[in-house]
Amino acid sequence: MRSTLLLSLAFGLAASSPLEKRQKIAFQSVAAAAESVIATLPAAALGPTNVGVVATTQAPATSAYNLPSAISKATSSITVANSPNTSLAPTSLPANAKSAAKRELEQRDSAAASSTSCATYTGKGPVVTSSPSAWINDPALTSAATNAPVPTGYVQADGFQNLKGSLQMMGYLTVKSLDTYDTQACANYCDNEPLCMGFDIYYERDPAANTTCSPGKNPDSITFIGCTLYGFHVNASLATNTGQWRDNFQVVITASNGYNKVGVKHPGIYDNIPGFSKPVELGNASIDALFWPPAVFDSVDATGNNKLYTYMGMRSLQQPYDARVCASICSAQTAANKNSPDKQTGTYMPCNFFTAYVLAKNDVPVGLQCAFYMLPWNTTYATNTGYYDYPNWPKQDVSNHYTIYNSMAFTASSFAQGTADFGNNNTLAGSYWTNPNAFHSS
Structure with missing residues (x-):
């Protein structure tokens, strides 16, 4: 890299x-x-990109920064x-660096989908069984973002509320799995990470089991609550990870809110x-x-x-x-x-x-x-x-x-x-x- x-x-x-x-x-x-x-x-x-798998299989999730x-x-x-x-x-x-990065992203998703491990996963977020297109607008999920309090010592990034994508930006530190959609809990993780300047909290629709081990390669969904930490201030324009396909299962994201630390x-x-x-x-x-x-x-x-x-x-x-x-x-x-x-x-x-x-x-x-x-x-x-x-x-x-x-x-x-x-x-x-x-x- x-x-x-x-x-x-x-x-x-x-x-x-x-x-x-x-x-x-x-x-x-x-x-x-x-x-x-x-x-x-x-x-x-x-x-x-495979947030639910990363956060739930690493306890605690290891930092991407060394x-x-x-x-x-x-x-x-x-x-x-x-x-x-x-x-x-x-x-x-x-000259081919940009296309190489794109290939790596595709390969990461493909590798996750083709894994031979038949692991199962559980999510802590609300169970919403609607289609992906309806899931991202379900009030059971979006209301958490629109009603979320701004945590102490932070400001909400401009326009960064209830977005349909999570952050993809440089300065990524680590991801944490939350039990509830709790902005203060995510802020506490940021406060305990010396390099953290901002974070993104969101719901992600993930498969409950490895897709290759599921009938039709389309297992039931779970709702994962993500808290990703970054070593720079976050910006709404970079919330571009709107999900991906894992075989016949569609990962989507909603209720994405971003907050920046004051006076870092x-x-x-x-x-x-x-x-x-x-x-x-x-x-x-x-x-x-x-x-x-x-x-x-x-x-x-x-x-x-x-x-x-x-x-x-x-x-x-x-x-x-x-x-x-x-x-x-x-x-x-x-x-x-x-x-x-x-x-x-x-x-x-x-x-x-x-x-x-x-x-x-x-x-x-x-x-x-x-x-x-x-x-x-x-x-x-x-x-x-x-x-x-x-x-x-x-x-x-x-x-x-x-x-x-x-x-x-x-x-x-x-x-x-x-x-x-x-x-x-x-x-x-x-x-x-x-x-x-x-x-x-x-």
């Missing part, structure tokens, strides 16, 4: 305008590339980059990341870094030797939000650069600061963003809150809105000198640079 997108790491100024002194992130390009990756993710990374595996995947593509004019090209995608911070789990300080919360903004020092930038020579672009680039990861993965990339990049310094100067580019945040396009998350810097910046520079773009400019009838949430900043506990003399490190406090005058080019 390709779940990591490597975006251009612009370590130099070659592509920057002489008048552009701040870091600029082309969110349109980030989102477009991330969406291409998301389209190729296998079904297992988006949510369970931190060591995520770190291994994210750091496997680290490339040494110490030249001011070096950039790493975006990861290419195989993941308190505690990022306080002791090896090599980094406790995070500073940036809220709904990312860092808009300057070239440093500004005075040097204005008088830079033709070769660019007397300028430093502290922004080292970014990575977009299509996995649950986890700042620990960003930290691992930052540390791995420093180690790789240090082990292969510039042959002429003996210097290297250290990663001493990074931010982790969610980028969303029209409220739909496109991934965990990790932005890396040689120099830490304080909250004064957390001014990038996203923006609108108009694809049909100058006609402004349609726009895309790029937003940021759950943004955090981390500073290396022990600064690597690399290409720069950071002066008196005692001037560092918390996770920001307090005395810029102590910094100068080496």
